[in-house]
Amino acid sequence: MPDLNNVKKAMDAVDADPEAKELILTFGDKKVQRGEHIGRAGAQKEPTLWWPKAEPGKTYLVLSLDLDGPFPSFPVLGPILHGIQPGLNAGDQKLDSDVPPVASWIGPAPPPLSGPHRYVFFLYEQPAAFDAKKFTPQKAGEEFPITKRIRFDPDRFVKEAGLGEVLAGGWFKSN
Numbered sequence: 001m002p003d004l005n006n007v008k009k010a011m012d013a014v015d016a017d018p019e020a021k022e023l024i025l026t027f028g029d030k031k032v033q034r035g036e037h038i039g040r041a042g043a044q045k046e047p048t049l050w051w052p053k054a055e056p057g058k059t060y061l062v063l064s065l066d067l068d069g070p071f072p073s074f075p076v077l078g079p080i081l082h083g084i085q086p087g088l089n090a091g092d093q094k095l096d097s098d099v100p101p102v103a104s105w106i107g108p109a110p111p112p113l114s115g116p117h118r119y120v121f122f123l124y125e126q127p128a129a130f131d132a133k134k135f136t137p138q139k140a141g142e143e144f145p146i147t148k149r150i151r152f153d154p155d156r157f158v159k160e161a162g163l164g165e166v167l168a169g170g171w172f173k174s175n
Contacts, residue, residue: 001076002153004067010122010166023062023123023170024050037116037173044107046083051123051168054090061086061126061163062095064105065154068117071110081144081152082106082119086132095123102135103144108174116173122154124163135161 014021018034025032026048032038049062062085069077083106087099110117135157137148157163 002079002151003155004079006155006158007065007067007079007120007122010169011120011171013166014169020053021166021168022051023121023168024052025121025170025172026050032170032172034170035173038108040108040110040174043119043172043174046085046105047121049088049095049121049123049170050093051090051095053168054095056090058090059086059126059128060088060095060167061124061130061161062088062121063124063154063157064119064121065152066108066110066117066119068110068115069150070114072115072117077150079152079154081149084135084157086126086130088123088126099132102132103149106149110175114175116175118171118173120171121169122166123168124158124165125167127162130161 027042064082066080066082067078068075069080081103083104084102085097086102087097088095108117108119
């Protein structure tokens with residue numbers, strides 16, 4: 001199982017300074033509070049993202065993970081990649097992208113009888129040299145394979161993509 005120490009450090013950094021580091025997640029008109037429980041049906045569509053500190057002219061990337069697959073008490077399949085969206089720019093109260101995702105958002109789907117899973121979103125500044133094709137293991141029009149989503153190593157991805165520190169983060173729970 002991939003090491004989650006850096007994920008935990010990033011979550012702690014957001015908790016320590018939410019005014020500067022909170023990535024705001026919104027499903028429809030529902031603004032999510034960090035750690036809030038959102039019903040599975042309410043989180044199937046990709047959330048709108050907003051970081052008030054986003055700078056015009058900079059490009060960002062968001063990485064979303066389920067930390068608890070298949071069960072919070074037995075997360076041997078985690079983290080599970082739930083999405084990678086590059087090309088995000090500061091828009092009007094949201095981060096917009098006109099480039100395809102590396103991995104499309106998949107909504108929460110914990111197994112029956114599972115407790116709530118934690119779904120985290122981390123925002124990074126995207127380097128100019130970022131090459132999405134290097135991280136897209138599917139052909140055009142195909143979905144990112146589940147075999148590449150399970151036991152996803154966020155530290156490895158961050159290193160290979162040339163990303164720096166987490167700028168902002170947000171998360172919710174769902175089952």
